[in-house]
Amino acid sequence: MEAEVIKAELVLPTHMSFKRTQMYEKYPKGQSKVRWKQLKQIIQAENYQNYDPDEPNYVNIESPPSMQPCKRICDITGFEAPYHDPRTNLRYANADVFKLVRSLPNEYVQRYLALRKAAVVLR
């Protein structure tokens, strides 16, 4: 290991005196075999439906959908977008942007759409 790396103490030591179980004892192969639960799985396992709905929990404190009218802005420039291109589904502000929209390769169109989660997702 290079001297400057050691000097900066960049690398986390594998043995810590203050630990009862060291990392290498818990995960002998370097990486755990344990598949940690994703948040979705955790929420599912919590079984919130069995509890009083008036009791606040992780799921029911989420905000409801917005009541305000959805703001439409041009996907490319960010200006207000009165128009919508039915072919690419992009919103655009004016004729110049429209020209650009039509000349965009499909990959870019999809990336712009993905910004507002409107892209076609193939599963």
Add this chain to the structure above:
Amino acid sequence: MPFISKFQRQTDYNRFPSSTPIVIDNGASYFRIGWAGETEPRVVFRNIVQRPRHKSTGETITIVGDHDTALLRYFDCSRSGPRSAFDNNVVCQFEIMEYILDFAFDRLGANGSRIDHPILITECVCNPVYSRSKMAELLFETYGVPSVAFGVDAVFSYKYNQLHGICEKDGLAICPGFTTTHVIPFVNGEPVYKGCCRTNIGGFHVTDYLKQLLSLKYPHHMARFTWEKVEDLKMEHCYIAPDYALEARLFQKGGKEAEDKTKRWQLPWVPPPTEEPPSEEEIARKAAIRERQGQRLREMAEAKRSSRINELENQLHGLEFLLQQLGQIEEEEIPSFLSETGYTSKQEIESTLTKVTLSLRKAKGEPKPEQAENEEKTDSSTSEKYPLINVPDNMLTPEQLKEKKRQIFLKTTTEGRQRAKQKRVEEELERERKTQQDEERRLENPQLYLEQMRSKYKELHEKVEQRKRLKTNGGHTNGSSTSGGVGRGERLNAAQRERMRLLTTAAFDRGKGEDTFGARDEDWQLYKLMGKDNDDDDDGPDEDEAELARVCSRLQEIDPTFVPKPEPTPLQPATAEVPNVRPLTKEDFQIVLGVERFRCPEILFHPNLVGIDQAGLDEMTGVSIRRLPSKDEALENRLTSSIFMTGGCSLFLGINERLEAGVRMLRPCGSPIKVVRALDPVLDAWRGASIYAASLKFQQQTFSRSDYYEKGEEWLRRYQLRYTL
């Protein structure tokens, strides 16, 4: 910069008695750890772990937090990027969490056999009990911590600022954080989680949005937009527009004000060395060098040629001498003489002689005399040249028959060539005649002629263009948008459309009825049709193009104002590629931040813009007030007159004003509204927790290992700190 990491190893760990709690603010973006009662955390670092491989030794190592990136050059980070223990705002990956805690305690200076201090650690609002219990388990089992307490960061921040008189005991804490935004109402100095609400948007989304937008706008500078850099850009330049629509219109119109608000980031760029036109001297020198080189080459070629000529001449003399000798010696001695020379017969010597003579002529540059004569001869003496053709087969020996066949073949080919030549001559004549006619017509009425020519040119040009456009298949070259609706999806030509149809039908045709494909031979034709090379059906286009070229050149002759239309350059998406025609300038290496400056943080108020269908910051306050169990107007007014902003995203300029305007629209006319910002939106949560943990009654709020195992999960679910001690 509000976020500054500090991870110097602390040396005074043993100075603190084991009753002093350790306070941890475990935020999704930054981890802060320090001692209760102090005003600053001791160790602060980004809450990430990297596990790269060392390039030379190949061992996998663990790096916690953000270090000097220059040191990372010794490691191969391509396999795994920085990882976080968080999913949304909940800790899920406890393996990563353990690395982070290891690093944190290590840097705090811990050196005993266990961490013998009570721990106060922050968590999100309504943390799922799974995450809470795993965290407690980790602290108890692995680090041997005596007792633990969990609290909410935004609440600590509120309490800290309440202590400093920034906000009241009744109020609303609004905390736009890294991955989520919370609104928590406070009544009598205690948070009311019942009225709390959360939108899953935060600084992470703002940075990500900015990163995506910039890399779409400047695809050729994509590598520049690292997460850290974009984060810096965000913190330096982004602001919240008082009214998004107005601000956007300002930029759309352009003008001085918009120009002032536009920021530019100049990437490192070295102007290419300007080439000075070479001086006279230089040109002369270069020409001289070229001349000298040419001279040398010529000399070399000359030398080679003369040596070859010499060689050939020598050979010729030798052969002639040989023949002479051959003529002088006796008939019987010929074979022995020949065997000495290496030739088998006199004929062979003669043929070699003619060959050598020919090549000598060639080397000397003399024209071949026979060739020219030959052609003339063919006309006059067909019968002489092909004597066997007119002789009936039955009169010939097999050898002669073969010879006859060869002669017939030779004759037909020569005749064919002749015919072609004649045709060429005729065509030439015809063309000449046509041009003459043209010229006559032009002289008759030059104006009309010119008009006709022009219209013809236009027509042809369009026709050729049309065909070209049809041929361009997909790709990025959209025929120019000037010609109207030719765009996406319309540019496939008929053959390609047919091919696509065949492919799709083939894809969906399987599985119904019996599969008889291949029973008939014609079935296999399908693959030929599907093949990609199928679509070049160019029979006629050349004619038109040739005609176009003719008309074009003619026009150029007679019309000085005529300029041929240029080849349509494919309209590049203005941002998609650095135009490689013109030399690159400084401007090509500038990242312009215009609308992006306020477009990105706008998602906090309108999560819809990034496809998150939840209420924005201003609406959330309304939602939160509505969720409160007691409908009490006086309380509601007290809440809105102490709206408190904390969390990293509340550092955006203009967020207070915008929020105030937003809340004003939701509340009844005349309600008191006051929005305040935390003293330090980033560190106040830790400071609040530090003060809280330093209080004498803190011990009553913690739970120990035995509590954890005795009281069970249900108790842990209800576990909640009392924040007012």
